[in-house]
Amino acid sequence: MLRPPDHQVAGHQAAEGQLGPLVDGAGFFYKPLQGDDRGAHEAAFYSSFSSDPRVPPHVRAFFPGFHGTQLLPASDGSGPHPHLVLDDLAACLRRPSLIDIKIGARTWYPSAPDDYFHKCLKKDRDTTSLALGFRISGAWIHQGGDAGFWRPDRDAVRRFTAKDVRRTLRQFVSSNPASDPGPPDCAFASAVYGRSDGVLAQLLELKAWFEDQTLFHFYSASVLVMYEREEVEGRRAGGGVRVKLVDFAHVMEGNGVIDHNFLGGLCSLIKFISEILTDPDECSAESNKAQLS
Amino acid sequence: MLRPPDHQVAGHQAAEGQLGPLVDGAGFFYKPLQGDDRGAHEAAFYSSFSSDPRVPPHVRAFFPGFHGTQLLPASDGSGPHPHLVLDDLAACLRRPSLIDIKIGARTWYPSAPDDYFHKCLKKDRDTTSLALGFRISGAWIHQGGDAGFWRPDRDAVRRFTAKDVRRTLRQFVSSNPASDPGPPDCAFASAVYGRSDGVLAQLLELKAWFEDQTLFHFYSASVLVMYEREEVEGRRAGGGVRVKLVDFAHVMEGNGVIDHNFLGGLCSLIKFISEILTDPDECSAESNKAQLS
Known part of the structure; x- marks a missing residue:
């Protein structure tokens, strides 16, 4: 029996008479x-x-x-x-937490028609894509026990600033609920982002390929990160951590050139994740600021 | 006694009543x-x-x-x-070969005023910046003995395609003159691009810093590569190989984010240089092409 997926965080949804997966x-x-x-x-x-x-x-x-x-x-x-x-990337996960991160400062491809180019450029500038090299497209975060999920609404996600992105990447691996007035505790950071087969290690593997591959350029594609909170809390091996690439409607031929747009954004995401592992207690990025004036 | 530099490959020149270095x-x-x-x-x-x-x-x-x-x-x-x-970066070099490579698919910074943004965007699209993540701004290549220098003229450089860029990066380390009908021989590739302190090794050192540093974003800055052909031909240590960064009129504060635009372009340049070392005999990049249609 076909049905809409339980945990779709971005894209068109099969609900209320809409076409969706x-x-x-x-x-x-x-x-x-x-x-x-x-x-x-x-x-x-x-x-x-x-x-x-x-x-x-x-x-x-x-x-x-x-x-x-x-x-x-x-x-x-x-x-x-x-x-x-x-x-089905979420197969066999009972109650996964998911985050969809669209990679690349630029979501338009060089030969894009004018209207598509302008639409993408505006969105890249209005979201964090241009500044960070990536933007969060959606998140679905298990709040523990029977507390359900935290899912920032689409308009809020579209308005995410760099600070919101930083906080959401921390919230994604925290045991305290998003409604907590204090900072996310990053209790699951080392179990999800760290470890030899965790998110960071997998992103670094992807990065190594992108430094070399000249076959495809992935415009507007996303990294989808998943894990199972109950598995992590129960210290079960793996924790259901999965890193996948999705959304290939705008993949272009690489023509012998690396995908420097995707690679740059991926490296930026890697830096964000690394910082959470190095410094699970939230600290202001402001201290790391140059003064040019 | 102040005088214009002998080997300026890009930028405004102090000649014919113009303001220059x-x-x-x-x-x-x-x-x-x-x-x-x-x-x-x-x-x-x-x-x-x-x-x-x-x-x-x-x-x-x-x-x-x-x-x-x-x-x-x-x-x-x-x-x-x-x-x-x-x-003076060319100090103590007698007759250096130089190439100026502007790094980044995007030469405009996020807060750029509209007219500057449009001017840069057009130039990034008209040159190889957008496609390759970098463009050659100028080159000055010693042709050996008393044959003088090969210097592609500015308009030609502005019209460089990906193929021209590939060829110029090969020509830069070749013993046969640019006027040769055959392909550049890449005779100096391993001495200039290779070696433990050669261009590739230095670019990789820069890359490691750019993967981590969140202090500055370098828009419209260039990598300047130099070497002394006579030193290389005489197999003298070092060969006068120098890799430098120049042109910082559009450096912005990093605000805790890596310079993914510069890093992506730098990785693309690294891939181009690596390919010359792996395959000094020119081969078509066409063979490395995916088929999406």
Whole structure:
């Protein structure tokens, strides 16, 4: 039985008659092809990527497995619609915390048509993309026990400042609720961001590939980070930590050049995460400021 | 006696009544403060940078030493004008080859006024900056013996494509003249780009700093690479290889964020240089192309 995923943090949602992704509860995620050429473009990327022998297996593991396209009843009731058949990245996680981080100071590709370019440029300037090299697109953070989830609303996320981003990346690995007046306690920072197979280690693996690969340029793609709070609290191995790349409607050919836009943003995110590990007690970034005037 | 430098590859030149930099032949380089607030801004950067204890000595060595400002007769005959007093980076080099590479896909800073932003954006798109994350601003390449120098003219440099950039980075370390119909031979690649203290090693040192430093964002700054062909041909230690950073009229405070724009471009340049070392025989980058359609 197909249904909307429980934990979607960004993108169009299959609810209230809207077209959105579906899951089958058996490990597959069905993403409807977007109506303009973005859908076809994303399908072409998955097809090219999944058969490219130059992508090493440890890198391939960061991407959802691709199982072709399939005609399925659309979630908006409009009838059969082509869907990408992908691995459900949150499969087997009971109550994951998730954060979706769109990487790159620039979400537009060099050959973008004018209206798309202007739309993206405005959004990159209005959000933290331009300043930080990435922006948070959405978050869904388990508050512990039966306290449910904290999910900043979409408009709030769009207005996130650098300070909000810093706080949300801390909140994501904290045991105290987001409503606490004090700072996030970062109780799970070392279990989620640290460790030899934690988020930081995985981002560094991705970075090494991006320093070298000249096959693809990933505009407007996201890093999706997940973990299972109950696993971490129970000190179970792994803690359900997963780092994945998603959203490939604007991937371009690399033409022999590295994806310096994605790489720069990824390095900036890595620095943010490293700082949380080095200094789990919140301190002001203001102290680290040069004076040019 | 002050005179225009022998080997200036980019920027305003002190010739034909124009305001430009001067050298004294005793190791100092005098850069006239630019008339708008760029001059004052660059002086403020040098002053802040040179007294900042957080900049490690091995990083400081990439920057020209700063010795304050001084009122000197301007090269355009307009009378006394304030000049930055800097180390002459080409001091003690007899006939250096030089290349000036402006780093960053984006030369405009987030708070740039609209007209400057539009001017930079257009130039970033019209040159290779946007696609490669850097552009060549000028080159001055010793052709061996008494054959003089090859210096692509400014308009040609502005029109450089990715292919021209690739070729010029090869030409820079080749023994055969630029006028040769065949490909550059890259005879000096390992002596200049390679080696434990060569260009690549120095760029990697810079990269390590940029992955971590959140003090400054370097918009529109350049990496200047130099070496002495006669030293390299004579297999003398060092070969006069120097890697320096120059042009700081648009350096901004980092505000606790890494300079992802500069870092991305630097990593792209590093990849270009690495490829020349891995494959000194020119081969088409076309073979390294993904197919998305």
